[in-house]
Amino acid sequence: MVTPQAIVIGCSAGGLTALESLFANLDPALPQSIAVCCHTGSATVELLCELLAKHASLPVEEARERAPMQGGVIHVAPSGYHLLVETSRRFALSVDQRVSFARPSIDVLFESAAEAWRDALIGIVLTGANSDGANGLLRIRQCGGIAVVQEPTNAESPAMPAAALERAGADYCLPLADIAPLLNRLCLP
């Protein structure tokens, strides 16, 4: 099996708490690049990054246009822009129309990351109140990546993981507490 090189995560309603707990339990030695798309109503993700950094075992920063996805770093999609990954595995931004009423959209991140990382990608859909991420997760599976979905009954807001399961299915469907240990197991040699 290919060792994953990158992880993309999508969430909306209830996402902050879920991400805090997920990131607190990641092994600080994880060498993978991590990118997060979390729907927030705010104009910037500065505060989100700050809050996540308090709990995370890895550095957290806003994803920067054209910058390479860095290993061992959690990159957060900026507010108001779609975050994409080029096949060069560098970030790109767009202000194209909203997808599933969202910008940044999880689908946009997942679909582009799927093509950039192919089977070396893990996609994770966590708590959320709409269906963004479902198409993206399907794309990740089609490109050979691994799909992880938070068990809807375990999610603060079950709609998003439920939609992802229905549309894309999953390789792992787990309560939140089991996702960090799974990642540590899949990602460390």
Next chain:
Amino acid sequence: MNDLAGKAKAPDTSLDDIEIELFVRALKLRHGYDFTQYAPASLKRRVLQLAHAQEAATVSDLTTRLLHEPSFLPVALEGLSVPVSEMFRDPDVFLALREQVLPVLASYPQINIWQAGCAHGQEVYSLAILLEEAGLYERTQIYATDFNESALQQAQEGIYPAREAQLWSRNYLAAGGRHTLADYYSARYEFIKLDQRLRRNVIFANHNLVTDEVFCEAHLVLCRNVLIYFSDPLQDRTLSLFRDSLVRGGFLCLGTRESLDFAPSAGDFTPVDAARRIYRLGPRGAGKE
């Protein structure tokens, strides 16, 4: 047992990519519009979206229409440019323009502003309002350019969905607006129409940043969230175009999340307000009047 749905058969991504490359090539060879140096990931999304919107089974169907159906070109261009903006987007940028840039521009007897990639014109009207309120508009010429003819037409009309007005009014006030935005538009049915007097010193013109040369001598170039769609070399070329257009000490304003890390031409500019991506032409300390 965790395999909740069987993995679908892997689609042939490379086929998509081949078809998109041929489409882009056809657009260039047949019509002279060059998208070959656009950032690939978002270009791909746009082409696939266009195919979806046109109910085309494949991107190759679009390519055929590009080659044989002249009336399809504007449709394709509109689909590839997807201009989305709002008035006074990132209000703090307009506040910074108001407070840091306009006072410098005020020292020029005639002010030329180039809004490059004006799309549907929301920022052109924002800029005109800003200048009007600063008492500078009478001696300002705004050149608003875009490669997309139908976007330019819409920009000239200044008609937008009324549902946007609330957000734009908030933006306007946050940008330091001195009245209410409603003073500048009339609302009818589901639409608002911007006061056409705001257009009196605007020249709308077709200009393609990819293939065309310097457009005018400018004291300020506004080009927000356009270069994010360009590859590194094209971004760099465009920045050098702006450099050649600007007077010494002239200002450049980009989108707030744009990065110049991969553009050698960035060295020609000095940040004035780095967070808001406002720069001045010239090395640090130069350009003092």
